Amino acid sequence: MKLSKPHFAAPDDAETRRAIAPVICYPPDALTPVNLDDLAALRQKAAKFAEVTIAPRSAGCIDVPAGCFFRIVSVDGAQVGDLNLWNKADLTERFYSGKTRALHGTHLSTGDRMWSSFPNFRPMATITADTLDWYGFDEFGGSVHDVIGTRCDPYTGKLLSGQTYHHCCHSNLTRALADHCDLPLPVAEAHVHDVLNVFMCTGFTRDTGQYFMKASPVRPGDYLEFYAEIDLIVGLSACPGGDCSQEHSSDVAACFPLQIQVFDPGAAARAQHTPPPPSSYDRSHGT
Numbered sequence: 001m002k003l004s005k006p007h008f009a010a011p012d013d014a015e016t017r018r019a020i021a022p023v024i025c026y027p028p029d030a031l032t033p034v035n036l037d038d039l040a041a042l043r044q045k046a047a048k049f050a051e052v053t054i055a056p057r058s059a060g061c062i063d064v065p066a067g068c069f070f071r072i073v074s075v076d077g078a079q080v081g082d083l084n085l086w087n088k089a090d091l092t093e094r095f096y097s098g099k100t101r102a103l104h105g106t107h108l109s110t111g112d113r114m115w116s117s118f119p120n121f122r123p124m125a126t127i128t129a130d131t132l133d134w135y136g137f138d139e140f141g142g143s144v145h146d147v148i149g150t151r152c153d154p155y156t157g158k159l160l161s162g163q164t165y166h167h168c169c170h171s172n173l174t175r176a177l178a179d180h181c182d183l184p185l186p187v188a189e190a191h192v193h194d195v196l197n198v199f200m201c202t203g204f205t206r207d208t209g210q211y212f213m214k215a216s217p218v219r220p221g222d223y224l225e226f227y228a229e230i231d232l233i234v235g236l237s238a239c240p241g242g243d244c245s246q247e248h249s250s251d252v253a254a255c256f257p258l259q260i261q262v263f264d265p266g267a268a269a270r271a272q273h274t275p276p277p278p279s280s281y282d283r284s285h286g287t
Helices: 014-018 036-044 097-104 153-163 171-182 185-189 268-274
Strands: 047-054 059-064 069-074 081-087 090-094 113-115 124-128 143-144 196-204 212-213 223-228 232-238 258-264
Touching: 036 124, 036 223, 047 059, 047 232, 059 171, 059 268, 069 196, 069 232, 081 124, 081 171, 097 113, 097 143, 153 171, 171 223, 171 232, 232 258
Parallel strands: none
Antiparallel strands: 047 258, 059 232, 069 223, 069 258, 081 090, 081 196, 081 232, 113 124, 124 223, 143 196, 196 212
16 A cells, blocks of 8 residues: 655655656667568468457467467457467567566557567567557556556465455466466466456556556457567467456456457468567676
8 A cells, every 4th residue: 555645755856856857768769660561461461260269267379370460359348358478489488578568668559569588588479450559548547458467366366355266367378378288287377477468458547656457448349460470379368357347357247258360471471481580699698
């Protein structure tokens, strides 16, 4: 609980200190720009070849080859989803939400990339289309597709409520990855990581800086689409909070399915795709 008022007096120059202009920590200008026109042209050639439907309060995984597109689709009603990405050949290389947030901001949209964990630290996927890009930031500071929340999980639920709940996104993703890769549950759980909250509308309160959620603006047919930069396993949980207008771990919230659809631009196009190399940082000097 944040203090209602400070316990220490402000210095005489407090307002001057507060008025200092901020500096962007990681200027994005040095990043290789995304050629969205080329990706859009490639997408026109792509045909759907696989899909998986994620039942409410559940999760699923699907393989997406490098050079293909995948789309997360709202099917029947307002529903948010928690997205994990893994390198198909090495599950220890996975989506790094914190550094993605540092590079692109709190909420992602078209042209932003999803970066992988150290030491590889490279783009895993690029967002190529977002039917909710019209939302922007609302008067509360809320926006969609955040990389500030972690994922609903049974450990925090137990801490705050004393209750045991087995359909949190963390639990759903653990079971889905275990089934997909034939792994024991404890091994799979170690690979589940902080997420991209697809379709979720979130922000930070301006008085206390607390993470908030509100009803998602997602409608049936809305989607977020990506270009796979490397061979991926894509995991998605249909959050038990539905549109997250009230709570995010619930057996009573209205929940709906989500879909992951995969589109292939063809073998010739995929052959021309060069996956981004791992980071060139020389680790021999220590980290």
